[in-house]
Amino acid sequence: MKRQSGITLIGFVIILIIVAFFIYTAMKLVPAYMDYLSVSKALNTVATQSTSGNMSVAEVQRQLDTQQLSQYFSDADINANNITVVTNQNGGSSLKLSYDKKIPWIYNIDFLVHFEKTVPLRVQAQG
Numbered sequence: 001m002k003r004q005s006g007i008t009l010i011g012f013v014i015i016l017i018i019v020a021f022f023i024y025t026a027m028k029l030v031p032a033y034m035d036y037l038s039v040s041k042a043l044n045t046v047a048t049q050s051t052s053g054n055m056s057v058a059e060v061q062r063q064l065d066t067q068q069l070s071q072y073f074s075d076a077d078i079n080a081n082n083i084t085v086v087t088n089q090n091g092g093s094s095l096k097l098s099y100d101k102k103i104p105w106i107y108n109i110d111f112l113v114h115f116e117k118t119v120p121l122r123v124q125a126q127g
Contacts, residue, residue, distance in 0.1 A: 029111065032101045036115045043083070043095050047119040085121065093121045 007015070046063045082099040096118045103111040 025105070028103050028105055029113070032103055032113055032115075036117075039097060039115075040117050043097055043117060043119050047095055047121050086118075094118045095121050 049063060083095060083097050086094050086096050088094060096116075098116045099114075101113045101115065103113065105111055
């Protein structure tokens with residue numbers, strides 16, 4: 001008698017369910033990370049432009065608004081309140097982005113993802 005080897009139908013269905021679970025989860029999370037990458041790119045662009053011209057904080061904010069329009073952020077959770085200019089201990093400044101994104105997943109289960117990025121910045125003193 002010859003013995004068969006391989007996967008059974010039940011085993012295949014279980015593997016298919018597991019793969020579908022991870023694909024569904026990725027489909028929910030990837031757009032939030034793509035928006036974060038767009039915002040990070042805009043922050044890096046503004047920080048690079050500010051170091052060459054030594055901009056004021058108001059100019060940095062204006063530049064960031066321009067970048068936000070040109071990068072087409074699709075996330076309503078990201079706004080000007082999430083981006084601040086912080087002063088470091090060594091006297092320099094940084095742009096800091098910090099926000100939370102609530103992503104509905106299954107029924108009443110949500111993902112809560114926290115995004116945070118800081119980029120060094122050189123701005124003129126207020127005055």
